[in-house]
Amino acid sequence: RKEVEQDPGPFNVPEGATVAFNCTYSNSASQSFFWYRQDCRKEPKLLMSVYSSGNEDGRFTAQLNRASQYISLLIRDSKLSDSATYLCVVILTTGTASKLTFGTGTRLQVTL
């Protein structure tokens, strides 16, 4: 099993739709989780952190399910500008060392 797995997509959704992506992780000791956004042929940029209690930033909601070992990203009222690849990042810290593992990304295409 991969350490971090994402459905590569693409997810094709019409503008205004709600779409959700999941990211599963294999190590139950993982402590920190993030979502990054990567536009085509650009660098990844932080979208949001994922907190145990869940968090919301405008149209974006991130949640963590420790029991089932996955994080999710929900995008409401999709915009054309949301078209991008969404990368999840899982961090495992042991002692003073940390290991960041990036998922391969889920591609979202929002259409008119």
Add this chain to the structure above:
Amino acid sequence: NAGVTQTPKFQVLKTGQSMTLQCAQDMNHEYMSWYRQDPGMGLRLIHYSVGAGITDQGEVPNGYNVSRSTTEDFPLRLLSAAPSQTSVYFCASSYFRDTDTQYFGPGTRLTVL
């Protein structure tokens, strides 16, 4: 602030050539790292540095060297390029450590023939 800058944007090398990818940041970040991104694979850590004069290997260090003589600069050197090193290379920095928000440079697209 320019953030994280990388040069060159594109590079084509022949097998066996060496070159240095440049990375600089002006945010006074202590932590810097190099990743490569290949289709169907997540970003993989090549080398990282927790401060000037300190570097360490990541997940895929073979064939690459780094140095960190200043806080601002973190060049990545390909010793003898191989086709397997064809990839997109991203430099990243963060304030203090790898668990902080990573700020990525625009990337270098490298092709090795």
